[in-house]
Amino acid sequence: MSGFNFDVITLFPKAFELINNLGVITKALDKNLINVNLHDLREYGEGSYRQVDDKPYGGGAGMVLKPEPIYKAYESIRKLPKSKTLLMTPQGKVLKQKDLARWSSLDQIIIICGQYEGFDERIRCLADEEISIGDYVLSGGEIPAISIINGLTRLLPGTLGDPESLVDESHNSSLLEYPHYTRPLIFKDMKVPEILVSGNHKEINSWRRQKSIERTLERRSDLISNENYKKSPESEWINKNFYQLINVQKGNDFHYYPDW
DSSP: SSSSEEEEEESSSSGGGGGGGGGGGHHHHTTTTTTEEEEEGGGOOOTTTBBBBBTTOOOOOEEEOHHHHHHHHTTTOOSSSEEEEEEEEEEEEEEOHHHHHTTTTTEEEEEOOOOOTTEEEGGGGGOOOEEESSSSSOOOHHHHHHHHHHHTTSSSTSSSGEEEEEETTTTTSSSSOOOOOEEEEEEEEOOGGGGSSSSHHHHHHHHHHHHHHHHHHHHHHHHHOOHHTSSTTTHHHHHHHHHHHHHHHSSSGGOOOOOO
């Protein structure tokens, strides 16, 4: 079996039809760079009704996924030498770009999608890691699973036409990406910064680096660690402007953004 393997245990496999229309992700499927294998939890349900959930012990609202169907589905999956199992749950660690980069060196990711009110606690021991995509609750783990498939696939060699496009992306270096502009030069009285049309690539790179730092301090100061940058050429600039920019951000909408 060639390519990177995603094995997803889900009660709603049709939700993953979306990846057939996601540009470079679909191309990765067509080029056999990835394989997405869906394991319909209902097929492993119990009895004539293929039951996969039940009422929780101790009472309470909602239904809970039973352990037996998930274990059966999990045990049916062929495990590759370099494999990890992820459990999608709002209680998990919030997904970061560095997690996707770390997993991209594997051969296989097995994803268990939670559903309903939750799952039997005894399912947790199947997972190497529990993952959330933010501090909010969705109806199931399918959308988080698709997010992981999307984000990880982009990092695999051969997926993107120009691998260099990954280098300066937001979160790759604990900085948000610098502003981008394209034609026309002037749009609704808003002009492209002169530095970008100067042809001076050294100055352009310097401007982009500074704008990345400014934008990160303004919008996501939590991403900046002075420890990471104390040896960098920008360390003096960061230390000089950090608190000034933090005070500025309190007056704009970004101060109220959640830590996503």
